[in-house]
Amino acid sequence: MTSDPAARHTGQQPLPSWWRRNRVALVALLPMLALALAASSFRYVSIYRPTTFVAGQVATGSTGRFLAPVPGAEPPTTRDVSITLVSATPHASSGDLGAAKGTRLWEVELEFAADPGVPLTGCTIELLDAAGQVYGTAGGKPVPATGRDRTAYPACVPEATPGPELDLDGRVIPATGRQRPASWPVLAVIAIPTAGTPVAVRIHWGPPDYAQLPLP
Amino acid sequence: MTTRQNAVTGLVVIAALAAGSALISRVPGPQEVALAPFLHAGTVGAPIHLRTGEIVVDGVQASTQVRQGAITASTSGHWLVVTLRYTAADTPASLAGMTVQSRDGRTYSLARPFQSACGVGQPGVTIACSMPFELAPDALEGAHLRVPAALLGGGEGDDIADVDLGIDAATAARLAVATEPVRIEAVTVVGAQRVGGTP
Numbered sequence: 199m200t201s202d203p204a205a206r207h208t209g210q211q212p213l214p215s216w217w218r219r220n221r222v223a224l225v226a227l228l229p230m231l232a233l234a235l236a237a238s239s240f241r242y243v244s245i246y247r248p249t250t251f252v253a254g255q256v257a258t259g260s261t262g263r264f265l266a267p268v269p270g271a272e273p274p275t276t277r278d279v280s281i282t283l284v285s286a287t288p289h290a291s292s293g294d295l296g297a298a299k300g301t302r303l304w305e306v307e308l309e310f311a312a313d314p315g316v317p318l319t320g321c322t323i324e325l326l327d328a329a330g331q332v333y334g335t336a337g338g339k340p341v342p343a344t345g346r347d348r349t350a351y352p353a354c355v356p357e358a359t360p361g362p363e364l365d366l367d368g369r370v371i372p373a374t375g376r377q378r379p380a381s382w383p384v385l386a387v388i389a390i391p392t393a394g395t396p397v398a399v400r401i402h403w404g405p406p407d408y409a410q411l412p413l414p
Numbered sequence: 415m416t417t418r419q420n421a422v423t424g425l426v427v428i429a430a431l432a433a434g435s436a437l438i439s440r441v442p443g444p445q446e447v448a449l450a451p452f453l454h455a456g457t458v459g460a461p462i463h464l465r466t467g468e469i470v471v472d473g474v475q476a477s478t479q480v481r482q483g484a485i486t487a488s489t490s491g492h493w494l495v496v497t498l499r500y501t502a503a504d505t506p507a508s509l510a511g512m513t514v515q516s517r518d519g520r521t522y523s524l525a526r527p528f529q530s531a532c533g534v535g536q537p538g539v540t541i542a543c544s545m546p547f548e549l550a551p552d553a554l555e556g557a558h559l560r561v562p563a564a565l566l567g568g569g570e571g572d573d574i575a576d577v578d579l580g581i582d583a584a585t586a587a588r589l590a591v592a593t594e595p596v597r598i599e600a601v602t603v604v605g606a607q608r609v610g611g612t613p
Contacts (some may be wrong), residue, residue, distance in 0.1 A: 209522030301539055324506075331537045334506035338536030340603045350534075391606035401514040 266407035338389030441553035476589035502535030517556030
């Protein structure tokens, strides 16, 4: 005995359930939902990922490697540099700089090693503490008597032999003069509150790629 | 379906469209919602927390002349010099894009040749700066300082501090007659301490 009034009236078999009648569309809905979700992630791909530090090359020892393409470089170029942390120590002063009240100046000595044809000017060196706070080279340091903090934006290349550079359009300007040595020292001076303890040094040329080395 | 039913259906659809259109015209659009700032109201001397750090406005001065280094600038209106402290939160950040809004909604920005940003803040380290705004004579009373959390976007969809500078009619009258040149101090590092608190 059937409970379907239409079937009782016509004497035919009852209609299949709504789920059964639409089963093909329901199955097709799953990949469509997955595709819709993927399509809605365009902001992550086109905005957030390129502008945040998500591609870390984190070393566990004192030496690490930064390897990433230079965005928009012409001709296409890869930054490939080996970075070694020589020392990181806090001081009350550094050169002509004195630490502000309640802060210490951390001197971070690094050694870079790279092919002379790799453009490496304009890097950023930062210290990170366990809480994830990021300390840069430009802030927190009183201006010295000379009127200029020469450590605010450290050169990541030797001053006399910087190697290739990039113009504003990303074109690689070949080096002139003497060739850059195979390796060279880089010094960063970073102000950190006395209560803070850095745990790692981060080196990058803009997001998303960065190299990170642990402090001993 | 009868002609009467068709007419009723048509009227219902038209009424629904009209109601929907009226509703949409009164509700902010998605772009408007996305760009709306998160205002953090405050007063002189009170810390205000923004996404990128904490600010405290210490006070205001006014004059017809300001001086920074060898540069002196005069105005037929008023220079309003706002002194403030800033402590960056988690990453190095700079206070830039500050404006003063008059009571009637006019906006005054910082102008060259004077500093247009409050240095570079280091997390946990307080810096102090004085920012000069050139205002029309009648814009002093009721002026507010607007500080976006970041220069990029000017506070659209982001935190903005809205500080009542405490300039009532009497204060405005006193500031309006000041002619003694105000010296604009360079950005100074105060040190690691809580803003508005003790080391």
